[in-house]
Amino acid sequence: MKPSAAPIYIIGAGISGLVAARTLEERGYAPVLLESAATPGGRVQTDSVGGVLFDRGFQVLLTAYPQAVKHLDFNKLNLHRFLPGALIFSEGRPERIGDPLRDLSSLVPTLTAKVGTLGDKWKIFRLSGRLKQKSVEEIFSTPEQTTLEYLQAYGFSRQLITTFFKPFFGGIFLEDALQTSSRMFEFTFKMFSEGYAALPASGIGAISRQLAAGLQKTSLSYGQQVQQVKSGFVVLNGGEERPSRATLITVPYDTETGMLQGSGVLWEGCDNLYFSVAKQTFEEGIIALVSDPDALVNNLHYPFGQQVEGNPVLSVTVVKKHSLDQRELIQKVREDLERCCGIQTKSFLKHYSIEKALPRRTDLKMELSRPESAVFENVFLAGDYLLNASLNAAMASGEAAAHALANALERA
Ligand SMILES: Cc1cc2nc3c(=O)[nH]c(=O)nc-3n(C[C@H](O)[C@H](O)[C@H](O)COP(=O)(O)OP(=O)(O)OC[C@H]3O[C@@H](n4cnc5c(N)ncnc54)[C@H](O)[C@@H]3O)c2cc1C
Structure with a gap:
């Protein structure tokens, strides 16, 4: 098979792989998606x-x-939609903390809740206003500290940090010591202030199904565990080697050996x-x-x-x-x-x-940088693990890597 006639492979039909396929279709390509599981969506099921x-x-x-x-x-x-804010169970009692600017019914309970001081509540509104003005690009170029250090430096009381920020953002970051980067805190807080959690x-799996159903020219191939990818070929788990014109990998990848998964994430x-x-x-x-x-x-x-x-x-x-x-x-x-x-x-x-x-990860990013989107000739990387842990990052990485791949083919 001539290299130009070989398929373009996408490895992984999670959110980043599905958005990459959609982007390649928009650029006129018909990729083949190889997915080890039996359904699309990866972590969104x-x-x-x-x-x-x-x-x-x-x-x-x-x-x-x-x-x-x-x-x-x-x-x-x-x-x-979820209502803004949260219901906090503290010392056996429920206390409502909301965003009265959008949900008036939470005004009285928010002001009277024993969670945090009035000064804390004022600081939450101020922070929300400040982050609405700060662009996503600015957020991801601000020097990082841990979220805990950030909240302490902002002057929030220890009580508000313990009773609200730790459980709320601990549930988002899936670690309640709040060691996650302040960039992720600012980004997530901004997203919560400007829209809704829904x-x-x-x-949640409907998101994956919608993206998969929207693909017109992509071939989705399930139960295909890929072992290795290098320029010009992919190797399946049983050892079968398939020629590829270009490959976009959405799972952690060892750039030395070309093996999938051994990357130390x-x-x-x-x-x-x-x-x-x-x-x-x-x-x-x-x-x-x-x-x-x-x-x-x-x-x-x-x-x-x-x-x-x-x-x-x-x-x-x-x-x-x-x-x-x-x-x-x-x-x-x-x-x-x-x-x-x-x-x-x-x-x-x-x-x-x-x-x-x-x-x-640290050094959280919003966009893929050039070395990350092209590792070997015509091998490109995507996936949330390259940027930050979110659906937004998965989509952004899939889209950017697909454009990088299409640009490389069109330059050749
Ligand atoms: C419990 C939980 C809570 C979360 N909460 C939120 C939240 O509230 N908001 C938010 O924005 N994000 C949240 N996320 C994160 C979000 O789901 C991920 O950022 C996103 O789904 C990552 O998509 P991905 O395509 O980068 O990776 P994945 O979804 O991991 O996709 C990778 C795909 O590749 C396949 N694959 C793996 N190895 C191989 C192989 N060798 N060969 C072939 N295929 C392979 C996998 O089966 C998978 O389908 C949460 C995730 C989880 C699990």
Whole structure:
């Protein structure tokens, strides 16, 4: 086969691979997507069991993500919005902290909540206003510190950091020591201030399905585990070597050996457990946080419209590291829910243990730099792990790497 007649491969049909395929199609190419799993979406999946939807890990779409606005059809996703802010369970009591500028009903509870001082609440509004003025490019070029150092330097009280910022951003970063870069904090805070956290009516996996369904010229090939990629060929797990015109890899890649996965990327993980409850204790559309340092539970919510035999479903996320087996974990989570939130669970439904949820990195970026988008001749890299851990970064990296690939082919 002449090199120019060989396929363009994309390795991985996660969000970055799907957006890369879409971008290549727009540039006139018909790539082949090789995916090791049986479905598209990578880390963005929803399981339907007996008509009940279970997201594989609680994650939200922030509607202000510039890349999501560009690549997704929000109307067709039929988005349910979460209310701004959170319900915080502190010392056994629920306290509402919201954004009264957008959700007036949260004005009184926010001002009277015992979470943080009035000065803290004023600082939150000021920070939100300041970050609305700061561009995403500026955020990603500001020197980094840890989020904890940033919050302390901004003058937030230790109480607000412990009761609000640690559980709220700990649940987003999947680490509650807040060691994640201040760039990610500013970016996420800005996205929360300028839009909404939302979930498609049929679960987070609808995002993957929409992107995959929009592909017209791409061949999607599942159950294809790629082992190695170099200029001009890809090697499948069984050793089969296939010629390639160009390859775009969306998973961690060892640039020395050309092997996939051996790249030393570090990850944050979490557990996501689902229960049914006899009584729903707060509204759908509210994210509740547990600030008790002895609790394993980080956050909980009632997924929109999900019931099992007439009982509401509760989704619970554990971020803290632990060494409990599944039975012990379920027991501890049930105890936390009862002690900290006054919630009695009826039955345990599901548990996802997600070891590789978010790539951990410093020097967070918004855009791919040249050396990262081209490693060998006609081999290009994408994936959130190259930029920052978000749907926005996955999309941005897929789009940029696809353009770099198309430009290289058109220059040749
Ligand atoms: C629990 C959890 C919570 C999250 N919360 C949020 C959130 O609230 N907001 C947000 O914006 N983001 C969140 N994220 C992050 C977001 O989901 C990711 O940034 C994004 O999905 C990454 O997409 P990707 O394409 O870069 O990688 P992946 O989704 O990892 O895609 C890689 C694909 O490659 C396939 N693959 C791997 N190895 C091979 C191989 N050798 N050969 C062939 N195929 C292979 C995989 O099966 C996978 O489909 C969360 C993620 C998780 C798991």
